[in-house]
Amino acid sequence: MGNRTLRRSKRKLQRGRKQIDEPCTGKQRHEELSFHRDDGRHGSDDIPRRCTSYSAFRIYDVPVTEDRILTALRGVLDPELGGDIVELGMVQSVDADPDGSVTIGIALTIAACPMRDRIEQDVIRKVSALEGVTGVKVETRAMDAEQRSQLMAVARRRARDNAKPTNVSPLTRVVAVGSGKGGVGKSSVSVNLSLALADLGHRVGLLDADIWGFSIPRLIGTHARLSAGEDRLLIPVNVSGIQVVSTGLIVESEDTALMWRGLMLSKALEQFLNQVAWADDLGYLVIDLPPGTGDVQMALSRMLPQAELVVVTTPQIAARNVAARAANMARRSFLPLLGVIENMAGFTCEHGTTYDLFGKGGGQTLADDLGVPLIGQIPLDPLVVADGDAGLPIVRAHPESPAAAAFRDAAARLADAFPPAGDETCVGRIARILEDLEVPAR
Template sequence: MAPIETRPSADDVLQLLRGVIDPELGSDIVELGMARGVTVDDDGAVDVTVALTTAGCPLRAQIQKDLKARIGGVPGVSSVKISWTEMTSEEKSRAMAKARWHARDRAPDTEIPATTRVVTIASGKGGVGKSSVTVNLAVALAAQGFTVGVMDADIGGFSVPRMLGLGGRLAGVEGEKKIIPHEKQVGDGLLKVVSMRFLVDEEESAVMWRGFMLNRAVQHFVEDVRWGDMDYLLIDMPPGTGDIQMGLARMLPRAEMLIVTTPAVGAQKVAARAADMARKTFLRIAGVIENMSSFTCGHGESYPLFGSGGGQALADDIGSPLLGQVPIEAGVSSGGDAGAPVALGDGPAAEAFRAIAGRIVEEAIPPVDMSGCSARLLQNVEAALGPA
């Protein structure tokens, strides 16, 4: 029997477990409600039950290693036994909510107003028209009278400025290390745009940066751009689920995601990885957009050149609505090349983009209406919400 004065109590063990962090959720296992049923017997044998978010959690071995390292070396502890169980769906939801709030606490300060709806446009792969969707949704929202920021986060593959007909260097704020986004009036609305294109000499200049520099560039757009008031900030994400995506999820914990796919099964499966990344970084998926859904010839016949049903299948799999389907139309490409987005004109694609923008405003991601609120209340809201 271990002497009582050297043997830790169950409460002592619980406090030590606050140093064991779930690598995926980024918080300690006690705060997340994962550590349960801690007992210490007379011989100093410690028994801990840990509830995982999923029985097949790939980080179970890391949690086990950290837990045993933290408890096993404590004076009076003779052994450490871990029993595993799985959280219920309600417990999992509570844990994810706590992790999301902790992510907000750790997020850096930004120039993005707390009332701005931040929307990342992701796909998981290239070639599905994600940048085109971003630009056309931005102008469709601005045409409704909204102020819309557009962040071209595809640092090495920037294309947003050409699609919007914008060029030239970004101006700075005198006496401050801040930059001002380019602006473009669209109907009664306004676009505010930043891109790596505005920081390089030529459009063809290659940006050959690795992870740290890529993240630093995006951090610069988040923290050092004087965005001013915005209703929406649309972020054109690069393909994949790498450094930039993870960095933005950390810097903008209140962001939401729209996933773009084509009808093809292959594109749908890859887009599912973007959805999985959103889940792991606590970003809400607001909807799915199917691009290049079909081609209609001059005789009115519709042809599903890239298959059919991929957008709806993805939406069903991840439990998010399919917000719309954008047909294949020559004007989408030619409009982007000419800096005249198709959503500003007529035709099936323009109508599709405007309809999707309408669903975003009315259903998926409605703007924050703070009209009638006092300045003091606005300050309190910003303090409560924290970083974007």
């Protein structure tokens, strides 16, 4: 570089510094940036910049558009559902006036949504930060049934996309059996429903998720122990044609008490889903849930978002109300409800008279309130208790009994309304057509 060129460059640099050290307008700022950008010999980092005019950075006459508002609202998350309110379909309307005032309509899952205040505050904060907005008003209302269904579908898809893979095939229909309380016979329902589904020709697995209060081994009549294969995965015990997994197949004896805290319960469920060699062609995996709405239920919805819930209740009002809370928990956890099974529906004596010992109609009332079908009504039969204690489920020990017939009817309704996911694929439908035509599949 010659001396003349070097002196010229120094003079330019000095003029640039002088301009930057003075308060600038937007036009000056533009000129300064142009000067430093066009001068290939001096990078912008070589020159200390100072601009005391705030107006140099402002952008005037920015229109407040719906797109800009929706972009801002994507930063507002529903704390319970875990998605932004735009994706979840909670933003119902966006109105922006020329003076910069904005009105936003938000639909909440329920009118008394506990997250209402937080969502409103986040909406106001995000939209108020937009240039040109002079005021924000939020109008909230409750969603209708169709909107809630659409929202749950989105939330369920998000949960499925974010869930870690398990050893349960995504084509397996996962049926969780819950009641919200103990003593309604959900374990007996789980066992007999599983066997009835197997009798219909489906490949069935049965998971005892009642970690503390396991009873499936006793009810199904097995004293086997779980063992690990070469791949170190636990091999389910095959009992009466179904795959069975339970903590009762791990402990030393049936009387062993498990003194585990909530975290251990979730870990046990995770192990049963991730470290068990479940068959790839399982049509149904029936999961016997523990009473209540605690750790296992919440962990199941997180680990296995494909799960769906069958609610078991007795006709008694108290049991029905608790079962309704279990259904409410399921919906808040994005577990779809398949239906209701009413157990101990009535006792018929040897003379043919039926006595409603626990009331009447509780299952149908609960199903109507939840908007789901009543899948079955299982009569109160002493044989269910006696056969279960002997390890001989009634659908196999006394298939001619009214209770066994009721279990088979419930399984048939469940299979007809909710077939295995594999049967709903194109390949599954073609296979069924070929089977109906008695054409051997290749």
